[in-house]
Amino acid sequence: MPGRRVILALLACLAASPAFARCEDYVPGQRPQNTAPQDVGREFDRILDEGWIEFALYEDYPPWSYAENGKAAGIDVEIGRLIAEDLGVEPRFRLVGAGENLEADLRNFVWKGAVVNGRVSDVMLHVPYDSAFTCRVEQAVFTGLYAQExxxxxxxxxxxxxxxxxxxxxxxxxxxxxxxxxxxxxxxxxxxxxxxxxxxxxxxxxxxxxxxxxxxxxxxxxxxxxxxxxxxxxxxQPPLLGFSRSTWTLGVAVSQQHRDLGYAVDGAIRAAMDDGRLAAVFARFGVTWNPPEW
Incomplete structure (x- = not known):
């Protein structure tokens, strides 16, 4: 289930000692030399030119994202619509199954694509943000923080x-x-x-x-x-003694090749926060919006 995978991924990020500064203890792998660059996914200009944007969302995950009468529905779907409206393009939604861990999901749906018939989406929603975790996945950009859970x-x-x-x-x-x-x-x-x-x-x-x-x-x-x-x-929400991570922040992920798309998505989410549209989305699903912490 996505809920389990998301939390366990966050807990794994806390394994490093708090004595380390952010990313200080992380040693990146050896980079391949003399290899041709790979263009994966669609550039922001191409998204605007073609007039549509695709969001990867977790399937069977109410109230966040699920299929209803053959169409994608849920809080994250409505957030995708807000983003697309701000960009002036049509939103498209791809409901995907959760993998073994968050890194696998980011690889399959954001920056590389699955091994068999794999393709990436433009944006993945409902990605838990953790500062230390961002050091481990250099191929993705984590931005657009929109809620706290x-x-x-x-x-x-x-x-x-x-x-x-x-x-x-x-x-x-x-x-x-x-x-x-x-x-x-x-x-x-x-x-x-x-x-x-x-x-x-x-x-x-x-x-x-x-x-x-x-x-x-x-x-x-x-x-x-x-x-x-x-x-x-x-x-x-009572105190949970001994619970290492009972609160986490949700955001989006895009490929590191398309940072300009990430900036645009972040701007759209911030605008929806400021004018109350984001809180209204949560309210329609009977859920309280808790603003993210940066």
């Missing part, structure tokens, strides 16, 4: 009438999580009850279980929880 807990008001539960509650109370997600790993690491953590194929599925009364709470990324809230359910 958090790990949160949704819960039944009837089960918790006074205040929302915190992770220690789940030694005794039932909680739904996406299977093999960071929330799953975290609850296991703090000794949550083996029979209290109920695992589902996705966070939205865990929210459906919460609404049906199968569990007392659900834990995962706030936007996915918030989009699934129904009457009688609430949401909060």
């Amino acid at each position: 958090h790990v949160a807990i949704a819960y039944s008001d009837a089960e918790y009438p006074d205040k929302g539960p915190t992770p220690p509650y789940f030694r005794y109370d039932t909680v739904g999580v996406e299977n093999d997600s960071i929330a799953d790993f975290y609850l296991t690491s703090i000794g949550a009850g083996a029979d209290k953590v109920h695992r589902y194929r996705s966070t939205p599925a865990a929210m459906q279980a919460l609404a049906a009364g199968e569990v007392m709470a659900a834990m995962g990324p706030r936007a996915e929880l918030e989009a699934g809230l129904q009457e009688g359910l609430s949401l909060h």
